[in-house]
Amino acid sequence: MVKIICAGFQKTGTKSLSRALEYLGYNVYDAGEVYMYMRNTWMDFFKGKITIEDVCREYDRQNVDVVVDGPANYFWEEMSKYWPDAKVILTLRDDEDKWYESIVKFYKGIVRWVGKLAYLGYLTPYGYLTEKYLTLPYHMLVFGNCNFHPLVQDFSNVNNEQIYKRKYREHNAYVRRFCPKTKLLVMNVKDGWAPLVSFLETKMPEIEFPFRNKVNSKNK
Known part of the structure; x- marks a missing residue:
């Protein structure tokens, strides 16, 4: 059963978050895993052959703990209803x-x-x-x-x-408005482990936060 749904857009530190959650012991399906293991399932969904609940059942069948990047980030709300105990993480850039x-x-x-x-x-x-x-x-x-x-x-x-920035704003605003605050973490990965381990109620790792794609700043 999926425990964490990552609703952040691409290029908001999702690769860093993915690596961090893997270190914490979660089975993470990022974009690469989607195209490798969930490709046919998502294609059947976009063809209209199956429902989002069917997609969620396939994630469960593959023992996935965390979904990151697309298409799951877009369907965070539907997936949150399917896995009501799952936490939601929204990653953001500085602006x-x-x-x-x-x-x-x-x-x-x-x-x-x-x-x-x-x-x-x-x-x-x-x-x-x-x-x-x-x-x-x-x-x-x-x-x-x-x-x-x-x-x-x-x-x-x-x-x-104009279009891409508006989509980014709309998505983030929607998540913050409709995801219950008790299950939502809004974070900038440049803040490192602290907000994540507090949210997940786990111990602080002894290694540095695994920043990925870092260029000039830690949330690239």
Whole structure:
């Protein structure tokens, strides 16, 4: 049964949080595990063949303790109803400008390193189905468009910044408004272990907080 639902957007320190929770002994399914072990389940969901409850049952079948990143972050509320005892963690950046700068840099990096290969992968049955029924639908749900996807690459769109920042604000505000305060932790990973171990009521680890993707600041 899932114990922790991480509702934070990408590039809010989710990789650092994922590593920290793994160190604390949780079985964490981040984006990589989703594409490796939950790909078909989420594709069936986006095809309309199964419900979000069916998705949750598959997570239970695979003995997952923590869900991080998409698509689970978008469906935190439905999953919270399915696992009513699960805690919710919302990771935030210092401000939306830093988040937007980071996510643009991230997706431009993907385009630079794998963008051309994405077209080749899209031609394979695996790649085509994954993009059509998982990655692209998720981008549309979260961001309202697919402009940063390697198959689109519409980085010059003058409306991107307004749209993406608004989606970020709306998501965070919704989580803070509707998640019961008794089960919600809003954190910036640059604050390290302290808020996390207090929230989870566990001992302070003897190692430093495992920051990932750190560039100039600890919550990159």
